[in-house]
Amino acid sequence: MIDLRIKVDPFPIVAPLVVRLRDQASDPGPSDATLIELDGSRREYDFQGFSLALHATGDLKLDNDVIMILPGQPSARRLIRADSQHNTLLITEQCDQLCLMCSQPPKKHHVDLFSELEIAASLAPPNSYIGLSGGEPLLHKWKLFDMLLSLSKKRPDLAFHILSNGQHFVEEDVEKLREIGVERILWGIPVYAATADDHDAMVKKAGAFDRLLESFSVLFEAGAAIELRTVVMQQNWNGLPALAAFVGTTLPFVERWAIMQLENIGFGRMNWDASFKDTSTDFENVARAINIAIARAVPVQLYNFPLCSVPARYRHLAQASISDWKNKHEPFCASCSSRQRCGGFFEWYRHKTGFRGLGPI
Ligand code: SF4
Incomplete structure (x- = not known):
């Protein structure tokens, strides 16, 4: 680490x-x-x-x-490590959802560091790709937009990946999003199920799913790029194929759909036994979801899946998505010929309670 x-x-x-x-x-x-x-x-x-x-x-x-x-x-x-592609600035620890799988459980208080974070980004190496995360960054939407607008003028070479729960975009944001520059931002936004009841239960917020759809229409109108994110859990396992069909019909304009494994920290750790789905021993519903999405021309990627947990047919979709500073491999990886290509594990992954079907390939 x-x-x-x-x-x-x-x-x-x-x-x-x-x-x-x-x-x-x-x-x-x-x-x-x-x-x-x-x-x-x-x-x-x-x-x-x-x-x-x-x-x-x-x-x-x-x-x-x-x-x-x-x-x-x-x-x-260390806000920006010059030789890393994995720099993320924490905008706030506040959030208006309580997602079962949250790796960074929300806190009540906000420490406003927008001007410091703007200076930090403005000092980043040329063409840096910087993550912005929370909490929910859009709880401080106008400060966030102002920072992005200012940076788009000072540092038009920078690009951003912003994690958001998609609860706060409104029609009036379209112009601002275009002014900031839609080509410079990828919005990482989660959806966990194809129905409001199921999604809302997983994010612990009534009305979240309907609000999410409103936000998607705003982002679509603005021409913004969206990375749809779905963490695989026991709670949404059976619904993954239906979610794939929903993405293919309702959200075909997304840049990509990231199907993700659970991170064993925060609420993800607290709910691990009830939520972790061992996709190394049963990949079936992920495979069905991938097949449906591909048939509907939705680009799919797998995040946080060790390569050997994925059937050979789908391994090309697995990305080395875990940031360098929190990434590790297990002792049994030492003899694996795919180690260089494999994204490995989060530093806090516990193999005793994790994947049962792994091994060198
Ligand atoms: S054995 Fe380790 S390095 Fe090899 S694919 Fe599995 S997790 Fe990755």
Whole structure:
């Protein structure tokens, strides 16, 4: 697991500070800190004439990483890792759903860091693809839209993948979405069942399914790109083929449909025994759903499925979707010839209660 925090010596600030670390910089910008001394694990940077000291192992590359230091905190957050394709900024921990499989259960309070996150994104390497997640980012829709609009002007090379529960788009957003630039954003939005009762039960919110359909029509009108996301669970197992038919008839305009395995953390861990469906021993309804979707020209991908859990016929759909910082393999993977292609497991996956039908291929 890659640590997304980095130890920092006390720094006299009263507000969050976003800094880009540079090994060398002939013309440092106002947010740049330039390395002046490396002494074992201690790295000293010059930041606007002040000494900023971090502690990291010697081989950890930090050049062009963007960190955020919070007042009084002993560690900084690595917001942008310059050599990673898996940078995600947390917009808020608030949410208006309580999904059975949620990996990041909501909190009541919102810490507003929009201006810091905007600075961080603006300092990202050229052509970065940045994730924005929550909680539900659209609970703070206008601040989010303002940030995206500002970044679309400052950094038109950036693209974003935004996770949303799809409960907050309204007709008036169409113009704003187009102004931000629909080609630069992929909206990752979940749907768990083809019927309102089933979907609403899984997200624990009455009316969520109908509201979701309203949001899809707004996004469709705007020309926005949608990645539909469905976590496979015992609760929606029998309904997967019907959901595939629903996607094919009602939502054929989506960019892709991601069928996902459950993450063993947050509510997903709390509900693991009642929700995890071992698709390594029974793939049938996923296969049926894939076949229906493909027949209706909906592009399908499999996320978070270890490659050997997927029948050979469908393995080309399995993506290495788990972010590098929270990814691992199991000891039995050591002799597997597909290890390089396989997305492996979440760091917090527990094999004792997980897939029973895995093995080197
Ligand atoms: S044995 Fe491990 S590396 Fe090989 S496909 Fe299975 S999970 Fe992936």
